[in-house]
Amino acid sequence: MKKFLLCILSCMIALTACADDTNSFKSFVSPTHANRCKTENEDLCEYGVLTDSRDGQSYKTVKIGSQWWMAENLNFESVNSYCLDDDVAKCAIYGRIYIWSAALSACPEGWHLPTIDEFDIMVNSVYGGPDALTSSSINCGRRAKCSDYYGFSVIPAGYITINGSFGLSYEETSFWSSSEYDFLHAYAENLNYDGRYGVYSSSFIKYSGMSVRCLKGEATSVNFDTSSHRMFVDPNETTKGSFIDSRDGRVYKTVTIGNQTWMAENLNYETSNTGCLKNDTNNCNIYGRLYPWKEAMISCPFGWHLPSIDEWYLLFDAVGDLSTVATKLKSTTGWNLGFNGTDDFSFSVLPAGYGGSVSNINLRKDGAAFFWTSTGSEFDDKGGYAGFADLIWFRPEKSRALKGSMNIEAIYSVRCLQD
Numbered sequence: 001m002k003k004f005l006l007c008i009l010s011c012m013i014a015l016t017a018c019a020d021d022t023n024s025f026k027s028f029v030s031p032t033h034a035n036r037c038k039t040e041n042e043d044l045c046e047y048g049v050l051t052d053s054r055d056g057q058s059y060k061t062v063k064i065g066s067q068w069w070m071a072e073n074l075n076f077e078s079v080n081s082y083c084l085d086d087d088v089a090k091c092a093i094y095g096r097i098y099i100w101s102a103a104l105s106a107c108p109e110g111w112h113l114p115t116i117d118e119f120d121i122m123v124n125s126v127y128g129g130p131d132a133l134t135s136s137s138i139n140c141g142r143r144a145k146c147s148d149y150y151g152f153s154v155i156p157a158g159y160i161t162i163n164g165s166f167g168l169s170y171e172e173t174s175f176w177s178s179s180e181y182d183f184l185h186a187y188a189e190n191l192n193y194d195g196r197y198g199v200y201s202s203s204f205i206k207y208s209g210m211s212v213r214c215l216k217g218e219a220t221s222v223n224f225d226t227s228s229h230r231m232f233v234d235p236n237e238t239t240k241g242s243f244i245d246s247r248d249g250r251v252y253k254t255v256t257i258g259n260q261t262w263m264a265e266n267l268n269y270e271t272s273n274t275g276c277l278k279n280d281t282n283n284c285n286i287y288g289r290l291y292p293w294k295e296a297m298i299s300c301p302f303g304w305h306l307p308s309i310d311e312w313y314l315l316f317d318a319v320g321d322l323s324t325v326a327t328k329l330k331s332t333t334g335w336n337l338g339f340n341g342t343d344d345f346s347f348s349v350l351p352a353g354y355g356g357s358v359s360n361i362n363l364r365k366d367g368a369a370f371f372w373t374s375t376g377s378e379f380d381d382k383g384g385y386a387g388f389a390d391l392i393w394f395r396p397e398k399s400r401a402l403k404g405s406m407n408i409e410a411i412y413s414v415r416c417l418q419d
Contacts, residue, residue, distance in 0.1 A: 034065040034125045036149040040136070045151035052076060052108040061216070062151040065125040067118070068216035070111070071153050078102050082209060084158035085166050094157035097166075100186045100206035103176040107214035114215040116179040116201050119189040126150050129198040130191035140193050154191055160209030174210045177201070178219065184310055207313060232320035233258045235328075235344040245269060245301045254418075255346045258318035260311070261418040264348055267291075269299055275411055277353040287352035293389045293408035296372040300416035307417040309375040309390045309403065316401060319345060326394050326401045336367030339396035349394050355411040369394040370404075370412040378408060 037045035048061040048068065055076060062071040073095025080102035083091040098106055107113055126132050126149070134146035135153040156173040160166055172192045179187040181203035188210055189201050204210070239256040243263065253264035266288025273295045277283035291299055296306055316325045330341025331348045341349065351367045376389020391412055393402040406412070 032065050032121075032125055033127070034150060036127070036132070038147075038149050038151050040147075043151065047071070047151065050108070050111070054108060060153075062153075064122050064150050064152065067122055069122065069152065070214045071151055073155070073157050074098075074106055074212040074214055076106055076108070078106055081106065082160060082166075090158075094155065095211055097158060097160055097209040098176060098212050099160070099209050100176055103210070103212050104178060106212050110218075111214040111216055112219035113176060113178040113212060115219075116177040116187040116189065118215055119175070119177055119201065123189070123199050130154070130193055133191060133199070134193070138193075146193075156193075157211045174204070175213050176210045184313055205313065207316065233318040233345075238345050240264070240346055243301075243304075247301060253346075253348075257315060257345050257347070260315060260318070262315070262347065263304070263416045264346055266350070266352055267299055267414040267416055269301070271295060271299070274299075275355055283353075287350055288413055290353065290355055290411035291372065291414050292357070292411050293372055293376060294378060296412070296414045297374060299414055303419050304416040305419055306372060306374040306414060309373045309392070311417055312371075312373060312392050312401075324399050327399045329401070330369075330394060335396050337396060339367070351394075351396065352413045354413075357409045357411065367396040370406075371415050372412050376405075376408060 037043070046063040048063075050059045050061050050070065051057070052059070057075060059074075060071040061068055063069075075091050075095045077091075077096065078098075080099045081096040082098075083089075083096060084094055103113055123133075128147060128149055131140045131146045132149040133152040133154050134140060134148060135155050136145050136148045138146050138155060140146040154173055156171070158166060159174060172190060174188045174190045177187045177189060181187055184205055185203040186206050187201055187203050189199070191199050239261075241254040241256070241261075243252045243254050244250070245252065247269060250268060252267075255262055255264040268284050268288045270284075270289060274289040274291050276289060277287050300306055315329075319325050319328050326349075327341045328344040329347040329349050330339075330343060331350050332340050332343045334340070334350050336351065349369050351369050354368075354370050371392045373390045373392060377387040379387045387408055388405045389408050391404050391406055393404050395402065
C-alpha cells in the first residue's frame with residue numbers, strides 16, 4: 001500500500017493531516033466566483049429545503065455559484081454507515097459517517113455524491129478557505145469563530161479510521177467524493193482548520209469513514225468501474241478445498257472467496273524462529289505457529305505468499321458489510337465470553353494468541369487473533385533495525401476487523417494467500 005495514503009489516514013486523529021502533494025487531485029476547471037452572502041449580522045444566502053422521501057428527514061440546502069448543495073451532512077441510515085462512537089444521538093448533530101461504497105449510493109433521488117471536480121468547482125469559486133465554508137459555531141483553529149460566508153456550514157463531524165476506531169477532530173473534516181483513485185482508494189475533500197493545508201483533496205482507503213454532502217442533479221461521469229469490484233460475495237459461492245505443503249506433508253483447508261484463495265487455517269510450518277501458544281506444541285495443531293515478521297515473510301509454501309494489507313482489505317470487500325466482517329470470518333467456537341463468530345465463509349479465525357518475541361515464554365491466548373501482513377519494513381524510521389509491520393486484528397467483542405502496527409520482533413499468526 002502506498003505509504004502516503006496510510007499517512008494521511010493515520011493523521012486524521014489528532015489526525016494532523018500529513019497529505020503528500022503528489023497524492024492531491026488537482027482540478028483544472030476554471031472557477032466562477034460566488035459572492036459572499038453571509039456576515040456576522042446578516043444572512044442573504046439563497047437557501048432551500050430538501051425532504052428525503054426515503055425517511056422523511058429534511059435538510060437545509062444552499063446555492064453556491066451555480067451549484068445547489070446540502071448545507072448539512074447526510075443522515076440517511078444504510079449498510080456501512082455509522083454514528084460517531086456508535087451513538088445514535090450524535091447522528092442528529094453530525095450526520096452519519098459512511099465508508100466509500102455506502103457513500104456512492106447514499107444520496108436521495110435527484111441528488112448525488114459529487115465528483116472531486118464538482119467539489120473543486122465549489123472550492124475554487126469561494127474566498128477564504130475553510131473559514132469561509134465552516135459553521136460560525138466552530139472555532140477555526142486558533143482563530144475566533146469561523147465566518148461561514150457562503151452558508152455551507154461545515155462542522156467537524158468525526159471519522160472512522162481504517163483500524164475501525166472512531167474519532168472527532170476539531171482540526172479537520174472530510175467529505176467523500178465519487179471519484180476513485182484505485183481499487184482500494186477514493187478521493188475526498190478535506191477542510192483543515194489549523195492553518196497548514198486549508199481546503200485540499202487527497203485519496204483515502206475506502207474503508208475509512210467520512211461525511212457526505214450531496215449535490216443537486218444527476219451524477220456526471222464517475223471514475224468507478226463496477227465490473228472491477230467484487231462486493232458482497234454470497235457465502236454459498238465460496239469454494240472449499242485443500243492444499244498439501246510439500247515441505248512437511250501437512251494438509252491445510254483452503255477457501256476461495258471472490259477471486260482470492262486463502263488457507264482456511266493458520267500456517268503451522270515449523271522453523272527455528274517460531275513458537276506455539278503457551279509453548280505447548282499441541283496448540284500448534286489447533287492454532288498454528290506464531291512467527292516474527294521476517295520469518296512470516298518467507299514462511300508460506302511455494303505458490304502462496306504472506307498477504308499485504310491491501311489484500312486483506314480485498315477480502316473484506318468481498319465479505320461485504322464492514323460492520324460485521326469480523327463476525328463473519330471468526331470461527332463458531334473457541335472465543336472468550338461467547339464472542340464466537342458465524343464463520344459464514346469458512347475462514348475460521350481462531351484466537352491464536354501472540355508473544356512479545358520468540359524468546360518470550362509468556363506466549364498467551366487472550367481471546368484475540370493477530371495476523372502479520374507483508375506491509376512493513378525491517379528498519380525503523382531512523383534507519384535502524386527492528387522496524388514495524390502492519391497486522392490485522394480480530395478482537396472478541398468487535399464485529400469490525402482492525403488494523404494495527406507492531407514491532408517486527410513480536411510473534412503473530414500467518415494466513416497464506418495463493419499467488
